Amino acid sequence: MNTTPEIMIAFNLDRALKLLSGEKSAPLAGGTDLVPGIHQQAKRFAAIERLVDITRIPELKQVNVKNSGTTIGAGVTFSEILTHPRLGSEYPLLTKAAATIGSVQIRNRATIAGNFVNNAPCADSVPPLLVYDAIVRICSLKKSREIPLQEFLLKPYKTQLQTGELVTEIFLPPPPQNFGGDFYKLGRRRGVAISRITLALLLQTEKKKISGLRIAAGAVTPIGRRFYDIEHQYVGTEISAAGLKFLAVNVGKAILEETGWRWSSPYKLPVTQQIVYQILCKLT
Amino acid sequence: MKYITLTFSLNGNKISLKTHGNRRLLDVLRDDFGLTGTKEGCGIGECGVCTVILDGKAVNACLILAGQLEGSEVVTIEYLARDGKLTELQQAFLENGAVQCGFCTPGMLMSATALLNEVPFPSEIQIKEAIAGNLCRCTGYKQIIDAIQKTAIRLKK
Numbered sequence A: 001m002n003t004t005p006e007i008m009i010a011f012n013l014d015r016a017l018k019l020l021s022g023e024k025s026a027p028l029a030g031g032t033d034l035v036p037g038i039h040q041q042a043k044r045f046a047a048i049e050r051l052v053d054i055t056r057i058p059e060l061k062q063v064n065v066k067n068s069g070t071t072i073g074a075g076v077t078f079s080e081i082l083t084h085p086r087l088g089s090e091y092p093l094l095t096k097a098a099a100t101i102g103s104v105q106i107r108n109r110a111t112i113a114g115n116f117v118n119n120a121p122c123a124d125s126v127p128p129l130l131v132y133d134a135i136v137r138i139c140s141l142k143k144s145r146e147i148p149l150q151e152f153l154l155k156p157y158k159t160q161l162q163t164g165e166l167v168t169e170i171f172l173p174p175p176p177q178n179f180g181g182d183f184y185k186l187g188r189r190r191g192v193a194i195s196r197i198t199l200a201l202l203l204q205t206e207k208k209k210i211s212g213l214r215i216a217a218g219a220v221t222p223i224g225r226r227f228y229d230i231e232h233q234y235v236g237t238e239i240s241a242a243g244l245k246f247l248a249v250n251v252g253k254a255i256l257e258e259t260g261w262r263w264s265s266p267y268k269l270p271v272t273q274q275i276v277y278q279i280l281c282k283l284t
Numbered sequence B: 001m002k003y004i005t006l007t008f009s010l011n012g013n014k015i016s017l018k019t020h021g022n023r024r025l026l027d028v029l030r031d032d033f034g035l036t037g038t039k040e041g042c043g044i045g046e047c048g049v050c051t052v053i054l055d056g057k058a059v060n061a062c063l064i065l066a067g068q069l070e071g072s073e074v075v076t077i078e079y080l081a082r083d084g085k086l087t088e089l090q091q092a093f094l095e096n097g098a099v100q101c102g103f104c105t106p107g108m109l110m111s112a113t114a115l116l117n118e119v120p121f122p123s124e125i126q127i128k129e130a131i132a133g134n135l136c137r138c139t140g141y142k143q144i145i146d147a148i149q150k151t152a153i154r155l156k157k
Ligand code: FES
Pocket: B039, B040, B041, B042, B043, B044, B045, B046, B047, B048, B049, B050, B051, B060, B061, B062, B063
């Protein structure tokens, strides 16, 4: 039998960082991606010789909601996010996305950082985290640093994380006031499905004008991403059915620019545009 | 690589096991302990036939490595019926025709048991949510949901 990787449990952050400092070590949390990958001897995990279980580290399990912003420990599971007394009212798009992830069994294990740390395009929590301007906090034995999530995500399956570094928590600035918003996910079926399209949208209106707008998509784009250009273009504009339609069409165009024409485009593009439009209509 | 020695609780017994840490809990249960009520279907966390209760929560045994078990408490389907007496839930599955080929049944029972431990009187939506990660090819879910609902009512009395 294949005897690598070896598994070690770290009970505190220091120990985890020490164990992770070697080239061939990787952290293991919920394991919903890693464990089947290791079992099937997937190439992308082949170089790992040591897995460090980080699920017992108290520092990584905390959620702190404060007026100055919220921190969510990297090892907080989606079940814990869903049952948290305040996250749902402060960051409703995040909890809505969390509820669509996997099944109860998966949510009991899968962690928030585990969802984006491999930068799979279909990570459902990414679009909500992006519209809430999430910042990723990272530690290694030598230093700690903070990076906005959008910059942390480099390209499919590639992030800024370096050898020896561990994502320790996610910081969310206080939620924007007087915003409405929604999260949408399309998969091939309702339960336990890998998403094909995810969208997160926050909108603020004032005197029939758009005064704030944040849009992010996942799964339809190579990696989860915000549409800053479109956001800037539309803030300050008058709200009208035609205007909202154009906005939705433009989101579709921006996605197409990034992905190029794919076999699935004739289906996904109009669906995405229609959903953006529907969300906008609902919020105005 | 050396073997590791794990201590954990399995179906109420304290276990000390020498093994490779990178084996799946699913394989440890089936191959080392002969607990074959925990099945393997997809092996990737989608079908739920491998559901066990780990530290009070329903989890997929195909997604957990032996090396992660130290100090935890594992309960499998074999620990539901005691001394030949079925639990209310198992009885209700039989009475409501919730078992056909039976392959999904252990996983369904474990998910539903975890639910009833946490939420004594779940709504139909909560029941559906709790078993959304358990696939059944035969009975069509209705009977399974009925069985869980009736158990909740019976236990409440
Ligand atoms: S075998 Fe574990 S979920 Fe299918």
